[in-house]
Amino acid sequence: MNRRSVLQTGLASSVAFAAPGCAPAQPSQTMRYEMPLESATHLRTLMQWPTSIDVYGARALSSVQAAIIDIANTIAEFEPVAMLAVSHARGLDRPRLSGAVEVWDIPTDDLWCRDSGPTFVKDEAGSLAVALVQFNGWGNKQPHANDARIAGRVAERLGLSVIDSGVVGEQGGLEHDGDGTMLAHASCWVNDNRNPNLTADQIAGRLGDALGASKMIWAPGIVGADITDYHIDALARFVEPGRIVIQIDGEIVPHDPWSAAAHETLAILEQATDARGRSLEIVRLPEPFDIRAHADDFVASYVNYYVCNHAVIAAEFGDRRADDEARDILASLYPGREIVQLNIDPIGASGGGIHCATQQQPA
Structure with a gap:
């Protein structure tokens, strides 16, 4: 199963609005819990061990697992990592993982902890809870018997209460600035395969x-x-309240639905204001072109980086100019953090990136 097979499809309509019943001027006073920005201090990073031969095939699975180990060991240089995996999981080789990586006995299907892992929120006293966004395999496109239960199992292990959002979807489909504003593509939320009613x-x-x-x-x-x-x-991430980074080409590429959709998102962001009424500062990341991978559906996203304690873990794709430019831009956006670039080509070939494979637990 390929996670990113391009289809020629139409584009949905767009809308930006304040959620009914909320006060945009002072969101923190109207909400009991809030999701911290990713750059806030973490207690640990959670990751999932991929096990599905049906999804990857044996050879590709081995390569994907090696990339997951590389990401986990790199993050473990900056903060603790918990790898969700049963002890007998296919391909799990504990000695290859850093000593700073714990293995939690939670069964998994795939690696996408951003989507099926727990979304942590904090109350005003700083206590954590898990906001449950129910995972259904991206609209029942992939088996997910274990992954659908991961958020609840992590909450149980940590002794945290669960807040059911009443929504089906994935956190990878939602950006939050930690100050009252969310950003999303409607295509993965307002969709009969997630939330038909x-x-x-x-x-x-x-x-x-x-x-x-x-x-x-x-x-x-x-x-x-x-x-x-x-x-x-x-495509686009909140760096901080009022500031967004987007990876986009200079102009729309004819007959490319991804390019058209990206530029439509950019146009909306250029006109949008956040929950505090601020216009958004938009910083552009380059598109890499001269890359190692040759598949048309390879995901070469610099913006799918992960912010951990004291570092930003990002991808490089073999385009020296674009890789260096992306590193320099990320360094300017996250001053004081080390920028670490990794070759994660097996994960890019599987349709995702480093952010997709990680989930932060706030301190």
Whole structure:
């Protein structure tokens, strides 16, 4: 199964709005819990061990597992890592993992902890809870018997309460600035394969209640062009409140639905304001072209980086100019953090990146 098979599809309509029943001026006072920004201090990083031969095939699975080990060991240089995996999991080789990587006995199907892992939120006293965004295998496109239960099992292990958002989806399809504003492609939320009986307003309201946000900026995205229905975290991310980084080409590429959708998202962001009424500063990352991978559906996203304690873990794709430019831009966006670039080509070939494979537990 390929996670990013391009289809020629139409684009949905877009809307940006404040979630009903919330006060955009002071969202923190109207919400009991709030999801911290990724750059806030972490207690640990969670990751999932991929095990599915049916999804990857034996040879590709081995390569993907090696890339997961590389990411985990790199992050473990900066903060603790918990790898979710049963002890007898296919291909799990404990000696290859750093001593700073714990193995938690939680069964998994695939590696995408951003999507099926727990979304942590904090109350005003700093206590953690898990906001449950129910995972259904990206609209029942892939088996997920174990992955659908991971968020609850982690919450149980940590003794945390679970807040059910009442929404089906994935955190990789949602950006949150930690200050009341969310950003998403409607294609992976307002979709019959996730939330057939909910409107965009209802979805935004429920997510806002669970994550402590009062405004959603919707962009259309693309329905059915890849397994995720176009997650926002492969295109645009909040660096901090009022500031977004986006990876985009200089102009729309004719007959390329990804390029058209990206530029439509950019146009919406250029006109949008956040929950505090601020216009958004937009920083562009380059598109790599001269890369090692040759598949048309390879995901070469610099913006799918992960911010951990004291570092930013990002991808490099073999395009020296673009790799260096992306590193320099990330260094300017996250001053004081080490920028570490990894070759994660097996994960890019599987349709994702480093951010997709990780999930932060706030301190």
